[in-house]
Amino acid sequence: MSLSVVSHADAGAFLKRAEPLLLEGEAEHTLVLSVAMAEAASDAPNDDAFFATVEHDGDVVGVSFRTPPHKLSVSRMPLDAVPLLVDEVAARYESIPAVLGPKDVAEAAAARWTQLRGGRWEPGMGQGLYRLDTVVRPIAPPPGSVRAPLPEEADLMIEWIAGFARDAGAQFAVPADEVRAWVAREGFFMWDDQGPVSIARASGGTPNGMRVGFVYTPPELRGRGYASALVAEVSQIILDRGFSFCTLYTDLSNPTSNSIYMKIGYEPVMEFVDADITAC
Numbered sequence: 001m002s003l004s005v006v007s008h009a010d011a012g013a014f015l016k017r018a019e020p021l022l023l024e025g026e027a028e029h030t031l032v033l034s035v036a037m038a039e040a041a042s043d044a045p046n047d048d049a050f051f052a053t054v055e056h057d058g059d060v061v062g063v064s065f066r067t068p069p070h071k072l073s074v075s076r077m078p079l080d081a082v083p084l085l086v087d088e089v090a091a092r093y094e095s096i097p098a099v100l101g102p103k104d105v106a107e108a109a110a111a112r113w114t115q116l117r118g119g120r121w122e123p124g125m126g127q128g129l130y131r132l133d134t135v136v137r138p139i140a141p142p143p144g145s146v147r148a149p150l151p152e153e154a155d156l157m158i159e160w161i162a163g164f165a166r167d168a169g170a171q172f173a174v175p176a177d178e179v180r181a182w183v184a185r186e187g188f189f190m191w192d193d194q195g196p197v198s199i200a201r202a203s204g205g206t207p208n209g210m211r212v213g214f215v216y217t218p219p220e221l222r223g224r225g226y227a228s229a230l231v232a233e234v235s236q237i238i239l240d241r242g243f244s245f246c247t248l249y250t251d252l253s254n255p256t257s258n259s260i261y262m263k264i265g266y267e268p269v270m271e272f273v274d275a276d277i278t279a280c
Contacts, residue, residue: 003061003081005088007052011039014051014065021060026206027131027269030247031073032065034204034211039067050092054081062105064089066096071274072109074101079108086112098124099275110275117279124274125169126252130266131209133245135236138264142225144193146233153196154183160199164216168251189237191230198226200234208244215248215257227257232264 008014015022015036022029039045046067054062054077062077064085072089074082086109089096096113099106099121110121149157158179165173182188182201191198197217204211212234217227235246248266250258262268 002057003078003084004055005052005081005084006055007050007088007092011036011045011049011051014053014063015040018051018053018060018063022063023207026208027245027247028129029063029075030129030204030206030209030211032063032075033206035065035067037206048092050089052085052088054078054085066093068093069097071098071100072096074099074105074109076102077105079104082108083112085109086116089113090116095279096277098277100127100272103271103273106273106275110277113277119277119279121275121277124276127272127274128250128252128258129247129269129272130250130261131245131247131269132235132265132267134265135232135239136263136265137232137236138225138228140225141229142191142193144191144197144226144229146189146230146237147192148186149183149188149190149196149199151183153190154180156196157183157188157190157199160216160218161214163218164214167216189230189234191226191233193226197221197224198230200227200230202234202238202246204247205243209247210238210243212238212246212248228260228264231261235264 022033036051039049048068050066052064053060062075064074066072082105099109114121158176161174161179187202189200190196199216200212201214202210202212212231215227215231238246250261
């Protein structure tokens with residue numbers, strides 16, 4: 001079995017080589033596809049980004065990418081290819097905060113990284129990737145309706161996105177300026193019940209799908225159905241815009257959110273895990 005890792009000069013070159021594999025499992029590859037497409041279309045791409053294909057006798061059998069300072073992401077691939085991939089990554093970067101991917105691949109990659117660079121790794125958040133093709137709206141929706149945030153609500157949105165990051169254990173906060181840009185563009189939504197009560201964002205478009213993320217309701221407003229109603233409406237908005245499906249990631253340790261999403265039509269695609277890396 002002849003395995004190789006090919007690093008590509010930019011996201012465009014990566015997509016040209018990897019797109020057939022990625023589109024064959026578009027929902028599974030939503031993250032790498034959307035990031036690569038955005039980088040390829042950007043006027044100011046991340047010069048330090050890493051996009052690679054794992055190949056077996058000329059066939060693409062896996063992919064990996066990183067846009068610093070974020071974690072390394074890996075897809076399903078032969079485990080024999082993991083050391084080759086991580087050696088390539090280590091030639092580019094002095095450190096990485098984590099590896100995200102299928103459990104066996106992510107943990108093998110983290111183990112190889114610490115073997116090369118020292119430090120230690122430990123299992124982090126388990127994440128479920130879900131896909132929706134048809135929305136099932138809540139039987140008894142809460143009062144209120146969906147709308148876009150107003151410019152004067154940007155400070156509140158910054159506060160709530162920070163709350164989302166804390167709940168998710170995110171290693172990198174979303175900069176305030178970026179949240180303000182979300183408010184100014186399409187794709188950021190809130191549920192309004194005599195004022196904002198829950199938020200969600202639609203982003204990460206691929207040829208046929210889009211992700212729902214950053215779903216957050218302040219603790220004192222939870223348990224009232226706001227997030228369920230909002231995600232259902234945002235998902236329908238995405239489908240109404242011509243996309244075939246929606247995806248979202250969940251924290252597998254939170255049975256409440258996973259149950260909520262399945263009730264409105266999301267079905268499991270696969271599971272991912274973070275392998276968190278601590279330097280020496």
